[in-house]
Amino acid sequence: MRLLGLxxxxxxxxxxxxxxxxxxxxxxxxxxxxxWTTVAEPGDGAAGGVVAALGPAVxxxxxxxxxxxxxxxxxxxxxxxxxVAEAVAAAWSSGATRWRSRLxxxxxxxxxxxxxxxxxRLVVPGGARWPERVVDxxxxxxxxxxxxxxxxxxxxxxxxxxxxxxxxxxxxxGEHVTLDAASGLVDRGFTIISGAAYGIDGMAxxxxxxxxxxxxxxxxxxLDRPYPSGHASLxxxxxxxGAVYSEVPCGAAPTKWRFLQRNRLIAASSAxxxxxxxxxxxxxxxxxxxAASLGRPLGAVPGPVTSAASAGCHxxxxxxxxxxxxxxxxxAELVEPVSASEAESAGGSASTGDAARSVLAVLNRxxxxxxxxxxxxxxxxxxxxxxxxxxxxxxxxVVETASGWSRP
Amino acid sequence: MRLLGLxxxxxxxxxxxxxxxxxxxxxxxxxxxxxWTTVAEPGDGAAGGVVAALGPAVxxxxxxxxxxxxxxxxxxxxxxxxxVAEAVAAAWSSGATRWRSRLxxxxxxxxxxxxxxxxxRLVVPGGARWPERVVDxxxxxxxxxxxxxxxxxxxxxxxxxxxxxxxxxxxxxGEHVTLDAASGLVDRGFTIISGAAYGIDGMAxxxxxxxxxxxxxxxxxxLDRPYPSGHASLxxxxxxxGAVYSEVPCGAAPTKWRFLQRNRLIAASSAxxxxxxxxxxxxxxxxxxxAASLGRPLGAVPGPVTSAASAGCHxxxxxxxxxxxxxxxxxAELVEPVSASEAESAGGSASTGDAARSVLAVLNRxxxxxxxxxxxxxxxxxxxxxxxxxxxxxxxxVVETASGWSRP
Numbered sequence: 001m002r003l004l005g006l007x008x009x010x011x012x013x014x015x016x017x018x019x020x021x022x023x024x025x026x027x028x029x030x031x032x033x034x035x036w037t038t039v040a041e042p043g044d045g046a047a048g049g050v051v052a053a054l055g056p057a058v059x060x061x062x063x064x065x066x067x068x069x070x071x072x073x074x075x076x077x078x079x080x081x082x083x084v085a086e087a088v089a090a091a092w093s094s095g096a097t098r099w100r101s102r103l104x105x106x107x108x109x110x111x112x113x114x115x116x117x118x119x120x121r122l123v124v125p126g127g128a129r130w131p132e133r134v135v136d137x138x139x140x141x142x143x144x145x146x147x148x149x150x151x152x153x154x155x156x157x158x159x160x161x162x163x164x165x166x167x168x169x170x171x172x173x174g175e176h177v178t179l180d181a182a183s184g185l186v187d188r189g190f191t192i193i194s195g196a197a198y199g200i201d202g203m204a205x206x207x208x209x210x211x212x213x214x215x216x217x218x219x220x221x222x223l224d225r226p227y228p229s230g231h232a233s234l235x236x237x238x239x240x241x242g243a244v245y246s247e248v249p250c251g252a253a254p255t256k257w258r259f260l261q262r263n264r265l266i267a268a269s270s271a272x273x274x275x276x277x278x279x280x281x282x283x284x285x286x287x288x289x290x291a292a293s294l295g296r297p298l299g300a301v302p303g304p305v306t307s308a309a310s311a312g313c314h315x316x317x318x319x320x321x322x323x324x325x326x327x328x329x330x331x332a333e334l335v336e337p338v339s340a341s342e343a344e345s346a347g348g349s350a351s352t353g354d355a356a357r358s359v360l361a362v363l364n365r366x367x368x369x370x371x372x373x374x375x376x377x378x379x380x381x382x383x384x385x386x387x388x389x390x391x392x393x394x395x396x397x398v399v400e401t402a403s404g405w406s407r408p
Numbered sequence: 409m410r411l412l413g414l415x416x417x418x419x420x421x422x423x424x425x426x427x428x429x430x431x432x433x434x435x436x437x438x439x440x441x442x443x444w445t446t447v448a449e450p451g452d453g454a455a456g457g458v459v460a461a462l463g464p465a466v467x468x469x470x471x472x473x474x475x476x477x478x479x480x481x482x483x484x485x486x487x488x489x490x491x492v493a494e495a496v497a498a499a500w501s502s503g504a505t506r507w508r509s510r511l512x513x514x515x516x517x518x519x520x521x522x523x524x525x526x527x528x529r530l531v532v533p534g535g536a537r538w539p540e541r542v543v544d545x546x547x548x549x550x551x552x553x554x555x556x557x558x559x560x561x562x563x564x565x566x567x568x569x570x571x572x573x574x575x576x577x578x579x580x581x582g583e584h585v586t587l588d589a590a591s592g593l594v595d596r597g598f599t600i601i602s603g604a605a606y607g608i609d610g611m612a613x614x615x616x617x618x619x620x621x622x623x624x625x626x627x628x629x630x631l632d633r634p635y636p637s638g639h640a641s642l643x644x645x646x647x648x649x650g651a652v653y654s655e656v657p658c659g660a661a662p663t664k665w666r667f668l669q670r671n672r673l674i675a676a677s678s679a680x681x682x683x684x685x686x687x688x689x690x691x692x693x694x695x696x697x698x699a700a701s702l703g704r705p706l707g708a709v710p711g712p713v714t715s716a717a718s719a720g721c722h723x724x725x726x727x728x729x730x731x732x733x734x735x736x737x738x739x740a741e742l743v744e745p746v747s748a749s750e751a752e753s754a755g756g757s758a759s760t761g762d763a764a765r766s767v768l769a770v771l772n773r774x775x776x777x778x779x780x781x782x783x784x785x786x787x788x789x790x791x792x793x794x795x796x797x798x799x800x801x802x803x804x805x806v807v808e809t810a811s812g813w814s815r816p
Contacts, residue, residue, distance in 0.1 A: 045810035087810070094776075094811035139810055177713060256791040257779070260798045281799070289802035302710030302722060305585060305734035314710060317725060317732035324725035324732070326713035368502075371665075383664045390668045391689070394697030402453035402495070402547055403502035 004105035017116035032056035033144035035108045039099045042247040042261035046091035048139035053088040069093045111249035118224045121147050131158045131269035142247045148223045149243035161191035163270035166200025167282040171309045174277030178203040184328020186213020193270045219246045220262040221254030263287040272297035272334040278312030297334035299325035355388045368404030412513035425524035440464035441552035443516045447507045450655040450669035454499035456547035461496040477501045519657035526632045529555050539566045539677035550655045556631045557651035569599035571678035574608025575690040579717045582685025586611040592736020594621020601678045627654045628670040629662030671695040680705035680742040686720030693720050705742035707733035763796045776812030
């Protein structure tokens with residue numbers, strides 16, 4: 001098949017320079033997905049639906065051949081996906097005109113040429129370096145991702161990963177907290193995912209690199225011109241040991257819309273999202289909103305209530321049921337909950353200690369024990385028993401009845 | 409009836425000097441409840457159960473007459489409360505010996521005499537200045553409360569009340585936050601309830617007094633010797649316009665146990681509890697635990713995660729499902745939730761403003777609208793529309809579909 005005036009061989013040649021795909025059909029598909037990134041804006045669910053239903057190459061040909069909605073519907077029916085035919089035809093009707101106005105063979109060729117000249121690769125769903133979790137975005141998942149990395153393989157990069165995000169206008173407090181968080185998480189083997197912006201994002205990447213950890217950035221613009229330009233060398237360092245991704249092709253400028261859609265990829269590709277410092281209107285709250293709507297664990301680091309720079313984090317705690325996280329260990333728990341016995345051995349419980357264990361050892365479920373009896377049996381003073389019971393009571397580990405204390 | 413070697417007239421005379429009760433039976437009951445406060449430790453559920461079942465005077469006589477558990481059971485049956493007879497008899501068996509060892513007519517007389525000399529009154533369930541909410545403590549509710557106040561009537565004192573508590577080891581940050589909270593809450597007509605301790609408690613009372621608001625303290629020891637002594641004049645000022653309460657009689661020393669039980673009264677008597685600053689082992693977490701176990705709204709003020717003085721508040725947010733509160737308005741909302749329309753008119757919503765209202769006005773539930781269409785119809789730029797949609801999306805006020813935006 002010919003597309004955009006290119007022969008199959010020409011498409012395959014272009015795709016081969018930016019992709020590890022090996023067969024001709026796979027390479028044509030890679031080429032078509034790359035072309036789609038020049039046509040549809042990030043997060044265009046109509047494009048996602050049409051590409052999923054028709055396949056990327058046929059969907060592209062449908063644009064150039066000006067297919068009618070009726071023909072799209074018939075195609076779905078012939079592919080045995082009649083149940084979505086109506087929705088896909090509607091998506092086609094809503095998008096075909098805007099895609100056609102943007103589809104330009106020279107643009108597509110330029111995007112591929114620029115990518116191969118600047119070491120940018122194209123990764124597609126199912127490929128080795130594809131962030132599997134974006135499947136949860138449904139039709140809003142990216143059609144393909146452009147990627148820059150000097151590392152050959154990175155199989156588990158997204159597996160144990162946490163997005164650390166926050167405001168550009170970071171305070172010293174926010175940067176300190178981010179440094180601790182990223183260092184502690186890479187020590188635990190987590191990949192740090194962020195947006196390479198000034199402030200919190202940049203600090204998260206830098207601390208991960210300093211800790212010799214793996215870090216991945218998602219950019220809102222083309223990878224040939226890193227944004228912000230002041231972070232060009234940081235972004236280069238991220239690509240050296242990790243990877244930098246973008247949903248838009250080389251040459252594409254970052255826009256407000258693309259930032260918002262980039263945020264959805266940060267949230268969708270990571271196992272959990274933590275907002276470290278954010279004012280009431282920080283864009284990182286948008287990332288948090290994506291994480292929440294995907295049902296992903298969402299953490300927020302509190303700060304002084306007197307600091308407007310933390311107001312967004314407090315809002316997430318109040319209104320979005322974010323988990324309060326104060327240390328890297330607590331952030332790791334968002335992804336890998338700690339069992340009670342581990343928490344105890346790590347000293348995580350306030351009442352952990354010999355006194356609490358002794359007191360619990362003499363209590364039972366069937367009958368109540370008085371403070372005096374507990375003191376006698378544990379060798380603790382009454383006042384030690386009482387303060388230990390107070391803490392255990394707070395934890396729900398003991399209950400007080402009319403005649404003394406017992407276990408619940 | 410004679411009790412503790414006193415005639416009814418002698419009991420009535422003593423009770424009249426510390427109580428507004430008028431009838432002889434009521435005054436005998438007041439006397440007996442006062443005597444019980446010298447016999448049972450605060451929170452003694454066995455005592456609470458026996459007093460509730462037999463009545464305070466008969467329960468007191470049962471101690472002096474060394475009733476058997478069998479007789480207690482029979483008495484319950486004769487009073488038509490057979491269903492609790494077994495539990496009350498068991499409570500009696502567990503407590504009678506310790507109550508008898510503490511019951512001393514001279515002690516009781518001294519407690520009443522000391523109270524009447526120092527202006528301390530005795531309030532009992534059903535009385536005007538009784539904190540009604542303590543009924544939720546069940547058998548652990550106090551039998552009576554000693555009270556000091558220079559104000560004649562204070563009907564609604566506990567009605568709209570919030571407990572503000574925290575650590576003695578307060579930082580400048582914690583004190584600042586407490587000052588703002590107490591001032592803002594008394595401005596809204598709330599009574600501030602706390603424990604008169606150093607640090608956060610003291611600041612809460614002081615700020616309430618400075619704002620000419622009503623404030624109430626619960627002490628762990630007898631009201632004749634205010635504890636801590638360094639707060640004697642503060643406690644005096646609290647009694648001048650508000651009230652100071654204690655569950656133990658004049659002459660009784662504060663103990664660790666009594667502090668913990670005093671905490672339950674702070675939590676139980678107020679409509680909500682807020683912990684303003686607390687380290688991991690602060691006693692105020694015990695107050696918070698009581699509030700949570702009573703099902704009362706619990707708020708915690710976050711602080712810097714780098715401050716050990718806020719670690720207890722963060723623990724409440726993480727582990728006890730406390731609500732993150734950052735302003736007096738948010739604390740008031742714990743008790744009186746604000747309706748969405750009020751929040752909007754108060755500017756409480758992040759996306760409140762002309763842009764959000766304009767965007768929402770052109771969206772509907774039935775069909776999707778594109779960013780371009782929204783921009784055309786609202787006169788906003790595309791980028792303004794996109795950022796407004798981002799915030800509204802975060803709030804769940806809009807949803808994105810394959811073909812644009814609509815209302816959920």
